[in-house]
Amino acid sequence: MSSIRLTGGRVIDPAGGIDGKYDLLLRDGQVYALKPTGAQNPADASVIDVRGCWVVPGLIDPHVHLRDPGFPEKETILTGLRAAAAGGFTSVAAMANTSPVNDNPATTRYMLTRAEEAHSARLVPVSAVTKGLGGRELVDLAAMVEAGARLFSDDGIPIDDAMVLSRALDEAKRLGCAVSLHEEDRALSCHGALNAGEVSKHLGVSGYTDSAESERVRRDLALAIGSGAPVHVAHVSTQASLDLIRAARRHGAQVTCEVTPHHFTLDESAAMVWGTNAKMNPPLRSHADVEALLAAIRDGTIDMIATDHAPHDPNSKQMERVGAFFGPGHGSPHLDTGTAEAFAAAANGVVGLETALGLALQLVHRSLIDPPRLIAMMSVNPAALLRLQGGTLAEGAVADVTIIDPNLDWTVAPEKFLSKSRNTPFAGMRLKGRAVLTIVGGEIVYDGRKN
Numbered sequence: 001m002s003s004i005r006l007t008g009g010r011v012i013d014p015a016g017g018i019d020g021k022y023d024l025l026l027r028d029g030q031v032y033a034l035k036p037t038g039a040q041n042p043a044d045a046s047v048i049d050v051r052g053c054w055v056v057p058g059l060i061d062p063h064v065h066l067r068d069p070g071f072p073e074k075e076t077i078l079t080g081l082r083a084a085a086a087g088g089f090t091s092v093a094a095m096a097n098t099s100p101v102n103d104n105p106a107t108t109r110y111m112l113t114r115a116e117e118a119h120s121a122r123l124v125p126v127s128a129v130t131k132g133l134g135g136r137e138l139v140d141l142a143a144m145v146e147a148g149a150r151l152f153s154d155d156g157i158p159i160d161d162a163m164v165l166s167r168a169l170d171e172a173k174r175l176g177c178a179v180s181l182h183e184e185d186r187a188l189s190c191h192g193a194l195n196a197g198e199v200s201k202h203l204g205v206s207g208y209t210d211s212a213e214s215e216r217v218r219r220d221l222a223l224a225i226g227s228g229a230p231v232h233v234a235h236v237s238t239q240a241s242l243d244l245i246r247a248a249r250r251h252g253a254q255v256t257c258e259v260t261p262h263h264f265t266l267d268e269s270a271a272m273v274w275g276t277n278a279k280m281n282p283p284l285r286s287h288a289d290v291e292a293l294l295a296a297i298r299d300g301t302i303d304m305i306a307t308d309h310a311p312h313d314p315n316s317k318q319m320e321r322v323g324a325f326f327g328p329g330h331g332s333p334h335l336d337t338g339t340a341e342a343f344a345a346a347a348n349g350v351v352g353l354e355t356a357l358g359l360a361l362q363l364v365h366r367s368l369i370d371p372p373r374l375i376a377m378m379s380v381n382p383a384a385l386l387r388l389q390g391g392t393l394a395e396g397a398v399a400d401v402t403i404i405d406p407n408l409d410w411t412v413a414p415e416k417f418l419s420k421s422r423n424t425p426f427a428g429m430r431l432k433g434r435a436v437l438t439i440v441g442g443e444i445v446y447d448g449r450k451n
Ligand SMILES: [Zn+2]
Pocket: 155, 156, 157, 182, 234, 235, 281, 282
């Protein structure tokens, strides 16, 4: 196998307490050595000059939807993993709401085989908690771990039956796995299309209250404390949920949580411009919630950043019926009843793999967090959640590495995405910083220097 020497960069490895100028040598798929810049070079290594860049353990996304098997018009494992690599991710955890649902070892094995063939970022299978995401009958959790699953989640659908979740937590704990929770009380969210507030009223679409999230977080954290099982709150979006997570930790809950770049970057008003491309579950929240999310990123309450990459074709997003009402410069649309209904019927979610790092880097440029904290949130902590080998550049670690140019100016251009889908509220946004090179197992799987 080849050797690569990355020279002249700023190596940031929070797990090893390293932040400084080093050369990183990769050999045989592993981190071989970390040496002061300019040290003697093995003759067979290909040298890559990464001056001005950060060299970090490969980014890991604990929450993506790759739509494969089942929805090739939206995404496939191949296109999704290529999009991940282009975004700087070396591993992504693929949720189970495919068709068929990933509730059986054969589907898990299919996903891993497709990923192997892609020669790109790695796929980390997430198993469903309940068969068919039906919320009643538990999957064979042990068999799913045996097949390669690293996390359990019915994401997209909450687990309404507390008894079912309770049994799942006990079994997952026994297997050493966390359960990732989509926190939604559907009696309170009532199929709301946007955060319940001025914007939902103005557009005439149904509202999704913040209590629909926090009330379910409250119940599930009580279950987590009772069972002692590790739980992970997916895509946290409200101040009330954050307060409950802080309180549960004081009571000994083993709880981690993630936030998406769209929830900490945009508030509910984005729907006035971007229409259904700003519609997701949970919805974009109030300005006060966004401020609370940023404070929780700063104080460490939030452990990690997840994209919740949710590709959709224009048809699913009802673009033909609502698209004409929205867009930059369209003003403040009022929707007639039929259009509001189409809005409500549109699929939830946005693509995120190719914008997440650029958006997260704004936290550093705004001095909210320092670079090691960003890398902890995007690599170290997701690796721990998923019990992966990555998240470190220690000698002998797997050679999954991301090279980031933190100062590269670029503009989000959805037509250039490697993802099959374009549903983003960030089109045209100017960002500073992105991945320029992504290395998986010592092999370059994305090279943005050619662009
Ligand atoms: Zn979800």
